[in-house]
Structure formats: C-alpha cells, structure tokens
Amino acid sequence: MSRILIVNPPTPPGPWYFQKDRAAGLGTAAPLRPKASRPAPLAPHDLAQIAGYALDAGWQVEVFDPVALHLDAAGSLAALPATAPDVVAVRLALFSLEQDLVFADAVKARFPASQVILWGNVIHFTVKDWAGRSRADSVCFGEPEAVLLPFLRGTDTKGLIPLTEIGPTWRTGWQNVKELVDVPLPAWHLLPLARYAPDGDLSQLVLHLQTSLGCSVACSMCPYFVLQGRYRQHTLARVLAEMRYLRSLGVMHVQFRDANITERPELPRALAEALIAEPLGLTFTMETALENVPPDDLRLYHRAGLRGLITGIESADPATLALINQNPEWSAPISANLALCAALGIDVTTMYIVGFPHDSWASIGETIALAKTHRSRFYSVSVMTPYHGTPYRSQALANGFVTTDAPYRAYTGFSAMGGTHSLTADEVDAAYRAARATLELHSRWHFPPAGLVPQVSHWLRFAWLAATTAPARLSARWRARLAPVNALVSHAG
Numbered sequence: 001m002s003r004i005l006i007v008n009p010p011t012p013p014g015p016w017y018f019q020k021d022r023a024a025g026l027g028t029a030a031p032l033r034p035k036a037s038r039p040a041p042l043a044p045h046d047l048a049q050i051a052g053y054a055l056d057a058g059w060q061v062e063v064f065d066p067v068a069l070h071l072d073a074a075g076s077l078a079a080l081p082a083t084a085p086d087v088v089a090v091r092l093a094l095f096s097l098e099q100d101l102v103f104a105d106a107v108k109a110r111f112p113a114s115q116v117i118l119w120g121n122v123i124h125f126t127v128k129d130w131a132g133r134s135r136a137d138s139v140c141f142g143e144p145e146a147v148l149l150p151f152l153r154g155t156d157t158k159g160l161i162p163l164t165e166i167g168p169t170w171r172t173g174w175q176n177v178k179e180l181v182d183v184p185l186p187a188w189h190l191l192p193l194a195r196y197a198p199d200g201d202l203s204q205l206v207l208h209l210q211t212s213l214g215c216s217v218a219c220s221m222c223p224y225f226v227l228q229g230r231y232r233q234h235t236l237a238r239v240l241a242e243m244r245y246l247r248s249l250g251v252m253h254v255q256f257r258d259a260n261i262t263e264r265p266e267l268p269r270a271l272a273e274a275l276i277a278e279p280l281g282l283t284f285t286m287e288t289a290l291e292n293v294p295p296d297d298l299r300l301y302h303r304a305g306l307r308g309l310i311t312g313i314e315s316a317d318p319a320t321l322a323l324i325n326q327n328p329e330w331s332a333p334i335s336a337n338l339a340l341c342a343a344l345g346i347d348v349t350t351m352y353i354v355g356f357p358h359d360s361w362a363s364i365g366e367t368i369a370l371a372k373t374h375r376s377r378f379y380s381v382s383v384m385t386p387y388h389g390t391p392y393r394s395q396a397l398a399n400g401f402v403t404t405d406a407p408y409r410a411y412t413g414f415s416a417m418g419g420t421h422s423l424t425a426d427e428v429d430a431a432y433r434a435a436r437a438t439l440e441l442h443s444r445w446h447f448p449p450a451g452l453v454p455q456v457s458h459w460l461r462f463a464w465l466a467a468t469t470a471p472a473r474l475s476a477r478w479r480a481r482l483a484p485v486n487a488l489v490s491h492a493g
C-alpha cells in the first residue's frame, strides 16, 4: 500500500489569526489585538478532504498539522515522521507563501526520494514567479477534485505539473472539476480534532462542510469566482452522509463553507427538509448572498437548524456596488431578510470592505452608518485586496493603487496595499481600524450577555476596548476634518 503524508505548513510567527480556508483557500490573516487571547486554530477543511480522497483510494494516510500542534518551522521539521512516505502533499497559502515554499524545500531535503506535491489555490496565479526556485517535484494545477483525486486513484495525472516544466512563458489551463460526482467524504478523524476546539471541548468544535464549489455572481474583487469558477453542487445524499459522519465524531455545529450556498436553492431546501424530517442534532451556519433568499426559505432553514448566517453587504455606496458587479437594489431585500433573521434569533455576521477605488472618508462613514442600522450580532470589516487574477487587481494596477512587487505576506485581507482615488494607503488603514473598532463596540453595546457576572466582565472589557481603540477612532476623526467621518467615531449610538 502506498503511503501519503499531507502537510499543513506552520503559521508564520506574529500577532495574527491566520485562516487558510478563507478567501477561496488563499487565506487571510486578521490582526490580533495586543494581549488578546488567540482563538483555537481553524480546523483545516481542505486537509481533511485530501485525506479522505487518499483514504478512499486505498492509500495509507497521515495528516501532519503543525498549526494545531503550535509548532514553529524547526519544531515541525523535527516532528516529521521518521520514515519517508511515497508522496508528501504540502498545502500552500498566499500570506505564508514564502515560508511555505521554504518549508516544502526542507521537507524535500528530508525525504529526497519522496514525490513532493504542492497544492493550494495560490498556485494558479503565482507559480511562474517561484517555480524555478522550488525544490518540490510538482504542483497540483487545479482543484483537488480535478487533479489530486484522479492521481490518488491512479486514473489520471493531468494537472499534476512537474515544476521543471514551468518557465516564464509556460501556459496551461487551471483544471476545474466539471461536476461534483463520486467525491469521497473528508477524513476528519485523521486530524487531532480536540486541538481545534475551544478548551478541547468537541461539543464546541465547529467544522466546515462544503455543499458546493464556486459562485457565478462574479464580483470584481472576489477570488472565489476566479479560482473556483462556476457553481457546482454535491448531491443531497453526500451532504447528509457527511453531516451524519460529523455528528458521529461528536460535532454539534457545522459551518457550510460554500461561497454562496443558495445560488441554486434546490439542494439547501431539500437538505433542510431532510433535516426536519430526520433531525441529526446539528445546528449550522451558512454564508450566502442574502438578497436571493426568499423569506420562506429562511424560515425553513431556521426550522432545520440554521443559527448563524454570514452575508456580504460590502458598501453603502451604490456606485461602488455597481462597480464591483453587485446591484444597489439588493439593499431592500437584504434589510428585510436581516430583520427576519433577528426575529428568528439567527446570529448574523455582516461583512463590509473599506478601500474601494471610489472610497472617501464620507463613503466609508456612510457604510459604517449603514452597518449600524443592520444591528447584526457580529461585524467583519476587511480591506480591499488586489488578489491575483481578479478584475479588481487589473483596475488597481492600472490606477496605480498597487504595484506588482508587493510581498506575498502583504496579502492579509486586512491591511491596505494601496490607496483609493481620494485616500492614501495610510488613510485606508486608519479608516479600517476605526471602522472595525466602532462596529465591534456597537455590537458589544447591543448584545450584552445574560447574567450578572458575565455582564460585569463584558462591560469591563467594553470599557477597556473603548479606551484602547480610542486613538484609532480619534485619529480617523482628525484626518477627516470632523464632518464626514462622524459616523465612524460615535461608537455606541
């Protein structure tokens, strides 16, 4: 039996929370506040998937996740298995790409006879920049379902490209799987699950589950469309089997990791009806473009176990929405659905971006003012990022907002890589910090916990947060010469 080692390289040291599953697998690195406790590491869904594919194809599988074990690069190399596997599959991400490549080289030096395969969506648009200096053997040039799954089954090696073939003029198509058929389940049981759970408590562990790949909305800044392509769904039977499997592991809550789970509503509707008819004891969170969800569907999903919902609002500016390929008229159905979520008791996370090409202090202030009216329990603010391959990257390069020589680790998703038509990069950063602090305080103000002791601790933390983030908010106010940015700095109104 052939043996494969699937490796998640260690996290670069620093004050961030690095989530490789985000941004279509490119990863994001959210800044951690000084003295903030670090959340449990994100359970790596894509590692579990590849492990499942290999297991199903009859391989002997080992998964090595130094992130879960809190190992640095030296510790990770020391903890590698003693004997060489036939294949080592090393996962690459964008923010950590330089460190990942160095780590993969070290793995190859340790196991020179093993075939070292690099995989991850970051390969698509960057491989020509670094293929000549990597010592790995090959790259997975496409979705794992299109390349690694047939390779592991021994049926096809198309899309598995030797690095020696890739030069500056090399060109070939990224392999996307046409339909999701006969795709094995992830093998979560091969990962140290308690390491990803808060306090090691499996009942609090949230695992990702994908019912689909891709999104056809094609927003100009979004890496999902360019990396995953058009929308494809798994079968209902497979999704239910995966949910039963997760429940058997002791998991109580899953997060659907689809970019837009309701793009075709037939599957989520059928799934909800099946979960109502035969409850599994699982609750779930879904991420979706809320403007397309009929209210009756939201009620159905809630009856089936929907307790958390994540949706992108992006900006209050109609011109910006039109520019990124969204429709300003979506605002009314989104607001109506957010009100319904509040009435049903669904915890909503609304997402916003600052740093759009036409963003100014005034437009960002309006976005934050709009966000406050949504009263969602959680807010996520990120910074417009010129991800490789996106239409926005071409616009940002043409406008001189960014240059092509930015280091990979600048792509955190939460730091300004350039300015806008009216703001410098420093001002975008200041606006981001002010917006994030303002909305965090706003949500804490409106959603205090129940019970005297938790409330005392909550308000002490609120006061500390208000004091420590005041400089960012005051700085934003000063820069904006007061008027347009007032909405940014009135923290709890």
Ligand code: SF4
Residues within 6 Å of the ligand: 215, 216, 217, 218, 219, 222, 223, 224, 225, 259, 260, 289, 312
């Ligand atoms: S709707 Fe969401 S996932 Fe789809 S392209 Fe737009 S930002 Fe990306």
